[in-house]
Structure formats: C-alpha cells, structure tokens
Amino acid sequence: MKRINLPYGKGKLTIEIPKERLAGILLSKAHDYRAKMGEEELVRDALLHPVGTPRLRELARGKDNIVLIASDHTRPVPSKVIMPAVLEEIRQGNPDAKITVLIATGFHRPTTREELIAKFGEKIVDHPAIRFVVHESGKSEDMVSLGTLPSGGELLINRIAWEADLLISEGFIEPHFFAGFSGGRKSVLPGVSSRTTVLANHCSEFIDDAHARTGILEGNPIHRDMIYAAGKAKLAFIVNVVLDEDKKVIEAFAGHYEKAHEKGCQFVDQLSGVDAVPSDIVISTNGGYPLDQNIYQSVKGMTAAEATCRPGGVIIMAASCIDGHGGKELYDTFAKEKDKEKIMKRFLLTDRNSTVPDQWESQILCRILLKYKVIMVTQAPKDMVEEMQMDYADSVEDAIRLADEYLGRENSKITVIPDGVAVIVRNKNQG
Known part of the structure; x- marks a missing residue:
C-alpha cells in the first residue's frame, strides 16, 4: 500500500x-523547492528589487492617502509575513501617510474582525494609523465608474481604491482555473470591483473560451479585462508571493502589476506544470x-x-x-x-x-x-x-x-x- x-x-x-x-x-515541484532565504527575507528582498517600478518607499513619498488592497479570509496569503515589511517600506518613504487596508472580497462574504485578526494580527488590525475597510461588491454607492472594459462591460471599482494617492496590493500567485493564474491584477478585478463588473467579466462566453484555462494568460479574455482594470485603477505596486503545500513563502515578487506578476507566473509555471x-x-x-x-x-x-x-x-x-x-x-x-x-x-x-x-x-x-x-x-x-x-x-x-x-x-x-x-x-x- x-x-x-x-x-x-x-x-x-x-x-x-x-x-x-x-x-x-x-505534485507541484513547489513542495520540494528549497527557498533561497526565509519568508520575511524573501518579501524584503522583493521589495528591495522591484520589477518595473521604483522602490515602494520612493513611490510613497508625498502620498498622503495610501490604499493597500489585501486578500480576504478565503485566501492563504500570509499577510502576517507580508504586511510588516510593506508597512515598514511605506513608512520609510512617508512616516505620516494615512493607510487604508481594503479587503478584496470579490464575491465572497464579508471578512469578520476575528478573521482579520487571524490573518493580519491584532497589532496591525488595531493600529491607530491603519484603517481597515471590507469591500462589498453589492454596494453601488461605494463604486465609481472608470469606463468600459475591452469585453464591453462597465468597469466599476471601489471608490476608496480610486481615490488613493497610491494604490498597492498584496496577493499570491498560483494556477487559476479560468484566469490562468491568481495574483497581480486580480486584486482589482474581481477583488474590489462591483458586482456588475465581476458578472460581465465572468460571462459564459469567456468561461467557455479555450484560453480561459489553468496556466494560460495569452489570449485569455478574462485576464485581458483584469489587466485593463488594474491599469485604469492605477494600481502602482504589487507584492505577490508563491507558497508551498504548507502555505510557506518560497518566492516573492514585487513591482509593476503586470511585469512583476508575469515574472511570478513564469516561476509558478515552471514549478506547477505536471503531465x-x-x-x-x-x-x-x-x-x-x-x-x-x-x-x-x-x-x-x-x-x-x-x-x-x-x-x-x-x-x-x-x-x-x-x-x-x-x-x-x-x-x-x-x-x-x-x-x-x-x-x-x-x-x-x-x-x-x-x-x-x-x-x-x-x-x-x-x-x-x-x-x-x-x-x-x-x-x-x-x-x-x-x-x-x-x-x-x-x-x-x-x-x-x-x-x-x-x-x-x-x-x-x-x-x-x-x-x-x-x-x-x-x-x-x-x-
């Protein structure tokens, strides 16, 4: 046996x-992959060497209203590992910045306070300089229209994200069964988009498309909408990690929402592809x-x-x-x-x-x-x-x-x- x-x-x-x-x-080769350094070190190293953008501390200079889109309770993103390094980097560039953590629930139920504490730690959740807001896709009054997606649907995102002086996001990259890969641009769509926008993006025509499959970005109509949405929302910087089977960070990527994400996807593709x-x-x-x-x-x-x-x-x-x-x-x-x-x-x-x-x-x-x-x-x-x-x-x-x-x-x-x-x-x- x-x-x-x-x-x-x-x-x-x-x-x-x-x-x-x-x-x-x-099995994904991620399970046997040996990280070159510890979890916190990997995140800090990614922040030190961003792909396609200046360092986050430079982007944070002069930006008073910084919004960080964070994943919700349904995602294994190790926010306790990522957030301290990101917050420290922001403070290095702007010690007085007002920081809002916008929880990207997409279509999921609202994240509870208990789940926020489990995810981020009580110290961060109760920090007086950090505000937590849970996105609710059905609240039309919270949304702002940014025009039309390539697919023809209306792009409506959370006003808090749109009004940010600097919009950044955390996330993780893994194979995704119709978006190709998770992470990157998904923080905006579906993460903090309206119900109307998510529904149009997830239409039956796109789900039926042969390119809307695991591990495929090129020609994927769902991914195309998502990239467009991230650009229109002015997502300026991402921090994405790759996890092993124990949900430990084995690699991290930071920088431009498309370039850093693509580099991360290439890494995951090499690890996760199995015959x-x-x-x-x-x-x-x-x-x-x-x-x-x-x-x-x-x-x-x-x-x-x-x-x-x-x-x-x-x-x-x-x-x-x-x-x-x-x-x-x-x-x-x-x-x-x-x-x-x-x-x-x-x-x-x-x-x-x-x-x-x-x-x-x-x-x-x-x-x-x-x-x-x-x-x-x-x-x-x-x-x-x-x-x-x-x-x-x-x-x-x-x-x-x-x-x-x-x-x-x-x-x-x-x-x-x-x-x-x-x-x-x-x-x-x-x-």
Whole structure:
C-alpha cells in the first residue's frame, strides 16, 4: 500500500492506495523547492528589487492617502509575513501617510474582525494609523465608474481604491482555473470591483473560451479585462508571493502589476506544470484550509482532476467544506434542475450582461458533471452534496469503493493529486 497525505481543512487525511492500482501522484515541484532565504527575507528582498517600478518607499513619498488592497479570509496569503515589511517600506518613504487596508472580497462574504485578526494580527488590525475597510461588491454607492472594459462591460471599482494617492496590493500567485493564474491584477478585478463588473467579466462566453484555462494568460479574455482594470485603477505596486503545500513563502515578487506578476507566473509555471496520468479514478483536493471551506471554491480542485480523468471516470474530491456550498446560486442551479444538458445550454445562451452570481462556477461544475461522476469526501451535509448532483462518502476509502461499484470493476487505475489548486495538469489530448 502507498500512504499519501491529503490536505484537508486545517489538517490532513492519510489515505492508502494499493500500489498496483496507483497510476501516479501529480505534485507541484513547489513542495520540494528549497527557498533561497526565509519568508520575511524573501518579501524584503522583493521589495528591495522591484520589477518595473521604483522602490515602494520612493513611490510613497508625498502620498498622503495610501490604499493597500489585501486578500480576504478565503485566501492563504500570509499577510502576517507580508504586511510588516510593506508597512515598514511605506513608512520609510512617508512616516505620516494615512493607510487604508481594503479587503478584496470579490464575491465572497464579508471578512469578520476575528478573521482579520487571524490573518493580519491584532497589532496591525488595531493600529491607530491603519484603517481597515471590507469591500462589498453589492454596494453601488461605494463604486465609481472608470469606463468600459475591452469585453464591453462597465468597469466599476471601489471608490476608496480610486481615490488613493497610491494604490498597492498584496496577493499570491498560483494556477487559476479560468484566469490562468491568481495574483497581480486580480486584486482589482474581481477583488474590489462591483458586482456588475465581476458578472460581465465572468460571462459564459469567456468561461467557455479555450484560453480561459489553468496556466494560460495569452489570449485569455478574462485576464485581458483584469489587466485593463488594474491599469485604469492605477494600481502602482504589487507584492505577490508563491507558497508551498504548507502555505510557506518560497518566492516573492514585487513591482509593476503586470511585469512583476508575469515574472511570478513564469516561476509558478515552471514549478506547477505536471503531465497528466490518465486514469478512471482521480483523487483531488483543494489544498486544505482556507481554500476548501466550501463546495464553491472546491470546483477549482476538480478541474485539475478533470484534466487527467478518462471520459466516464470518477473524480473523488476531498474538501472539508465546513461552510457548506458557499454560494446559494451554485446550489440552486443543481438542486432545482436535474437535467445537466439543460443547465449548460441555459448558460451558453446567457448574454454577458445577464450573467448571474456564481454562474461561472456552476458552468464549470456542470462541464465536469456532464463528463464524470463526482464523489465528495467532505463535512458538508450529505443531502446538500446529493442535491448538487454529486455523491457523498465518509472517507476516501469509501469513495474508492463507490467508484469501483460505479465502474463495475475493482482494478481501475487511480491518479492522486494531493493539491489540486497547486498544479497545472498538461494533457495534450484535452483542449
């Protein structure tokens, strides 16, 4: 038997797969990558050598209203590592600057004070010179229009970001299942953009585009909108990190929102690219907490499995999903209509400006469910999982037994992806 650890919630699941059934384990090389220095040192070194911009301390000079876009509770960005170095750099250039930390929630629920403290530390959250504001995409009164996106949608972003003398952001870079990579420009769109703008950018036409896939930026219409939005918002400086499986910083990039991000994406691409090992059963995860808090987020990890699962096969998704489905629209899509062909047809006929919340996640999940059986190993309620047209299992071992029953044999090969959001699965036979 081969023992494999799977990130799950704030812990791990240890599974055993018969060696004769194990086809392969797809791991990002990030897990074995040895960082050239410690986490804080990497961030400080990136700030010392920015890509395509002057140092942050120089940009901060004479800027009284500095806004830092920070990720929310659903992202594993180590803000306790990044923020002290960024704040110190700002203070070196402008000791009296007014600093606002704008939490980029995108379409997620508002971040709580407890989550802010867990993420940034009480010292920073309660600092008298730092104001924290949680972005709410549905508050139209908080938005300002910056014109039209290349796609034709209206660009509306948080007024606080627009009114900044200096707009900067923190984030992390990993493969993203339709934006190509996370980080960089995503702090603005979807991070601090309005509901209207996010919906237009995440339209069914773009989600269906062959370039809107993991690890692809060139020709990606979603990325094109995001880059445009970051430029219009005058995002002047980013600090992005790359993490290993333990969510530790192994590299950092700072500077221009496009140039520094591209350099970071190249690094991630080299680490994360893995060749598909086609199997009838594929086990994946969403990398554990905080990315596996709900079913909505867990669709990302399913797309890694999708890229290496044989047609008609079974995807086993191990994700804690302690917050349940994570999106009522996502849940309702599959709970109220059982014909997946009808669901997909409805999505593809939906006009860009008529996109509804979570449609993109539903569209991608529907694409997967049309091709594969999905079994969830999760803390989400069994009836919720089944209402969403997936099967439920108490353990990965039980899920494998269910998969064997479904496939009608007990010797199907199994591919394991311990962290489905950390890899770019390259399958030359799939578009």
